[in-house]
Structure formats: structure tokens, C-alpha cells
Amino acid sequence: MDEYQVPKGFLWGVATSANQVEGSWNEDGKGISIADCERFDPHQDLADYKSVNKMTTQQLKVALNDKTSKSWGKRHGVDFYHHFREDIKKLADLGITTFRTSIAWSRIFPNGDDEKPNEAGLKFYDDLFAELKKYHIQPIVTLSHYEMPLNLVLNYNAWYDKKVADMFVRFSKTVIDRYHDIVKYWIPINEIDSIIRHPYSSAGLVEDRFPNHNFEAVIYQAMHNQFIASAQIIKYIHKNYPDVKIGSMITATMVYPYNSDPANSLKARQVMRESYDFSDIQVRGYYPKSLLLRLKKKGIDLKITDSDKKLLKENTADFVAFSYYSSICTAVDTTGLKVTKANRTKGVYNKYLPTSQWGWQIDPVGLRIILLDLYDRYQKPLFILENGLGAKDELTSDGKVHDQYRIDYLKKHIEQMLISMQDDGVKILGYCIWGTTDMISASTTQMSKRYGLIYVDLDDEGNGSYKRYLKDSYYWYKDLLAHGNVID
Ligand code: BG6
Numbered sequence: 001m002d003e004y005q006v007p008k009g010f011l012w013g014v015a016t017s018a019n020q021v022e023g024s025w026n027e028d029g030k031g032i033s034i035a036d037c038e039r040f041d042p043h044q045d046l047a048d049y050k051s052v053n054k055m056t057t058q059q060l061k062v063a064l065n066d067k068t069s070k071s072w073g074k075r076h077g078v079d080f081y082h083h084f085r086e087d088i089k090k091l092a093d094l095g096i097t098t099f100r101t102s103i104a105w106s107r108i109f110p111n112g113d114d115e116k117p118n119e120a121g122l123k124f125y126d127d128l129f130a131e132l133k134k135y136h137i138q139p140i141v142t143l144s145h146y147e148m149p150l151n152l153v154l155n156y157n158a159w160y161d162k163k164v165a166d167m168f169v170r171f172s173k174t175v176i177d178r179y180h181d182i183v184k185y186w187i188p189i190n191e192i193d194s195i196i197r198h199p200y201s202s203a204g205l206v207e208d209r210f211p212n213h214n215f216e217a218v219i220y221q222a223m224h225n226q227f228i229a230s231a232q233i234i235k236y237i238h239k240n241y242p243d244v245k246i247g248s249m250i251t252a253t254m255v256y257p258y259n260s261d262p263a264n265s266l267k268a269r270q271v272m273r274e275s276y277d278f279s280d281i282q283v284r285g286y287y288p289k290s291l292l293l294r295l296k297k298k299g300i301d302l303k304i305t306d307s308d309k310k311l312l313k314e315n316t317a318d319f320v321a322f323s324y325y326s327s328i329c330t331a332v333d334t335t336g337l338k339v340t341k342a343n344r345t346k347g348v349y350n351k352y353l354p355t356s357q358w359g360w361q362i363d364p365v366g367l368r369i370i371l372l373d374l375y376d377r378y379q380k381p382l383f384i385l386e387n388g389l390g391a392k393d394e395l396t397s398d399g400k401v402h403d404q405y406r407i408d409y410l411k412k413h414i415e416q417m418l419i420s421m422q423d424d425g426v427k428i429l430g431y432c433i434w435g436t437t438d439m440i441s442a443s444t445t446q447m448s449k450r451y452g453l454i455y456v457d458l459d460d461e462g463n464g465s466y467k468r469y470l471k472d473s474y475y476w477y478k479d480l481l482a483h484g485n486v487i488d
Contacts, residue, residue: 001411004418005485011138011430012481013098014091014453015386016080017145017190020439022104023077025069028120031110033147034204035074037063040445040460055200057208060154070462073440073447078456079466080437084128086468087437090454092135094474095481099137100385100432101128102145102190105171112149112167113156117174125175129182140385140432141183142249143172143233144226145190146201146442158204159195159222165229172233180241185429187321187385188230191251193278195223197344201442217300227281228308234315247383248282248317250275252374253342254327254366256350264331271330276377279320283378285313319429320374323386324413327353327366344443358390358449364412368420375426382426387413388434390441390449393471401455401471410473414480433477437468453477 006012019035026032037060069075080087091099105112107121132139152164159165176186191202196219199205203222207215230248237246255271257264277291286309287302295302328340328347338349341359353361367387374382389409393401410433420426435451438458447460453474458464 001415001480001483003483003485005422005487006418007421007427008486008488010428010486011098011140011432012484013096013100013137013140013430013432014094014436015100015140015432015434016436016439017142017147017442018102018104018107019074019077019145019147020442021077021080021101021437022107023069023075023079024081025072025075026067027081028107028124029110029118030104030121031106031112032064032150033074033104033106034150034153034201035147036072036106037150038072038074038201038445039063040071040073040447040462042460044444055206057154057206060150060206064150064154073445073460073462076462078437078439078458081124083466083468085131087454088128088131088135088137090468090470090474091436092137094453094478096137098140098185098430098432099132099436100140100142102142102147103175104147105144105168106147106149108175109167109171110149111151112164112171113151117171122175122178125179129179133182138185139179139183140185140187140383141175141179142187142190143175144168144188148204150204153204153206153209157209158206159225160203160205160210160218162225164204165225168229169232169236172229173236176233176237176241176244180237180244184244185319185383186233186237186244186246187249188233188246189226189249191249191323192223192226192230192282193250193275194344195219195226198443214300216298220295220300220302224302224304224308228311230282231311231315234317235311238315245318247319247321248279249321249323249385250279251343252322252324252370253345254324254363254370255347256327256329258329258331258334258337258348261331267332268330272373276373279317279322279374279378281312282317283320283380285316287312317380319381319383320378321383321385322370322374323434324367324370324384325387325434326356326360327363328361356389357392358444360390362389362409364409364416367413368416368424371417371420371426371428372424375424381429383429384417384431386432386434388451390451392448393438393450393455395455395457395469399469401469403471403473406471406473407476410477
């Protein structure tokens, strides 16, 4: 890619989340969060992601009583809490104009139900945002990225509980009031559809805490509470800070029919629609009829009041953000077909695509199709908030990481994005590589699944110097950012 064009104001950046990098899980008054209870398990079944998808109350109690941090990856992260100035300086040198992260709810309201916010926690974000401002980097902030206070799981009913949704709104208003001057883009909930795939890490839902309930119904009701809380936050921002934008965010995994059998095509379309249901609600402002019919078939009676409907209708998202990593195929009859994985979901293997070391298939054209789909559907600006490759990297004896595979991945995806803007007329606000420094994997709690442009010397068990090294992909991105032409 030599020279390319992007529209004026296009944001080039990198993305991460508080729980995967910050560490300092109990420093300066931070409370324990659900992420701090996810332990690296060397025997985990990576195919099923069981370790972080299904937590029990007993496991949470064990976590609560263990005050160590070494094998609890998200307790130490990559110590961004103490390295943030060094990391931001390195990232600023890339030439990025945006940095996406989240604010850890448990740093601001350590138990979720505290009367007052924790000033020491706020001070960390004051300093972080000031540092970004110094380099003219715009922060994009997610309010909930897999890190709610554990107290809200053990002493309330997590996101199933309306009181918890109210506490989230209170937390959100606190940080929006404090940072609206510098943070102009907000996302209420990371990958809001993820509650269906991993209800513990997305919403603190632990099945054994709902003994007399249909757990699927619990998940959907919690989903509704997340939509209502998000709409309240959208309302608050639009009313008080008209120059600030707030978006919807979904996990966009492209789904193809396994072959040209129309029945498989229909199935693929249905699976995609199920994921677009989530952005439909936040962008169009109402539940798609097909979702309500599906729930009815399952015997789930979602409690949606008239005032909920009004709130959703009147408070919709300004832009549509998404993460994109890979694609899958689907078929009506999957007997005998090879299975593949993609971001905590499974599908049928696609013989036309290469596969990452973690079994996710690499599909840049899938990104272009997603962009077309979402733009045709909503005609709202899009934001690619996450795109990257998790891979094993090797640090050479001279302190280098030759990650040509990551460069190939990023280059091909960025090319498709540029084509989509230039040839398909899709409006895109920005693009963030998932990966600032390396960080702890959300799904597997591994350190060895590396996404960063900057290598961190740390292993899965929490051993290492935390020293940072610039990868080849870092230099490649820097070069790319230096060669763009801005057009009106
Ligand atoms: C996204 C999440 O779904 O995927 C990130 O928002 C996550 O938190 C990323 O890290 C990659 O997934 P994983 O499981 O490989 O870390």
C-alpha cells in the first residue's frame, strides 16, 4: 500500500480495554471486578472457552479469597496502570489520532453501590486523558468492557437486576460529566450482543445464582436492561453534551452459507440478522419483530414496558461501531462438516480461507461485506473499533519481533476498508487495530495470544519483566499512517 486517501477527520488508532491491560486490580481503592476472577488455566479447553464463559459462585468465592495476582491474568494485565505514559508516548510516535479504551467501573465505584466515586480511580483517568491530549490523540471510551464490580454479582443479580442497571447509569454519568470535554466518542457496552455468547464476562450472569429461572430468559432480560441503560446514557449525552457522539457496538462476524444450497443461504442470512438485531435496537430504536417472535417460540416473555419502548425510540445511537476479526460458514445440516471458531462462536470451516493459530479464519473481504451490510442497513457512519490478529510472537535475542503475518493481516483488512470507502461509498469514521501493547486475551486469559504492535515481556503464568519492544508491525503501521492523503 503506497499512497491512499481517507476523508478529512478520519481517525486512525489502536484499541484496548481497561481489564486486559491496566492491572493494579486492588490499587488506589479499586474493587475486585468480574475480570479479576478469570484465572489462566493451562488445561483449559480452548475450543469451548469454558474457563471464562461459565463461572460458578464457588469459583468466584475462591477468587475473592485469593489475594495474589500472578496467575490471574487480568489482575496484573500488562501493568498499563504504571506504564501508561511510556505506552502512550510510543503509540503517539506511530502517528495515531485516536486511542480506544474503557474506564473500569470498579476503579470508580469499587463495589458498584458506593455512595461516592473513588477519587483516586478518577485521578488515573484524569492523568491518562491528559497524556492523550498532550499528543492530540482523541480517546474513545467504552463504559462497560467485561469489568463490572464483583459485588454486583454476589450481592445483587448482576445485569438481570434493574438496580444494577441504574448503578451503571450513575457510573456513566459520573465519568461523562468529568470527561466530556476531552472524550467526544463513547460506547455504552462493548459488543452488546456478546451477552448471549458469554453472559458471565459481559454481564456478570452466573447460572447457579438463578436456580428457579430459565437461564436463557435471565440472559435476555439482562440484555434488555443493558439496552435501557444504554438508551438512558444516550439521552443524557444528547441532552447535556450535543457535541459528543455515542455509538452502538456489535461483534461483526461474517457468516457465509457453506455452499449454494438456498437453505444454507437462508440460514446464513438468519444468523447475520440475529447479530444485527442488537444494532437494530440501538440504531432504529425498537426490537425487530423477528427477535420478539424468536423469543416467544422459546417461551421467553421479555418485560418491555411502554416507557421502555419510548425511551428506546427516542434515544438512538449516532454511529455504528463494531469489531471484526473473522468469518464462519453455516449449513442446515452440519453432519460431517469440519468445525471452525470465531470470537467465542463456532461455525463450519471455510476451505477458501487461512486460519489463525487460534483457529479463527482470516477473511479481509468479509470485512468489506460487513461494511456494506451495515451501511446499507442504517446509512449511519460506521466505526471499525477492533480488528487484529492474535498470534504467538517470538522475541529475538536482539529485541525484535518479526510479525510479518500480522502485517499481512492488517494490510489486507485496511485495503478492504479503503476500497469500501472509495468504491462502495461507505462512510467510516475511523479504524482501530485491536492491540496497543500485547494484553491478556479476553476469551482465554492467555498472554501468549498476542495482538499488540508493542510486545510485552510476560508469559501466561505472569512471569516476565514487563519490558516493551516494538514489533515490525509497529513500524509498518507508522509508515502507513505517514503516507495517507486526506481529502474533503
Ligand atoms: C473482542 C473483545 O471481542 O475480541 C476484546 O472486545 C477481545 O476484549 C478481542 O480481546 C479478541 O478476543 P480474544 O479472546 O482473542 O482476546
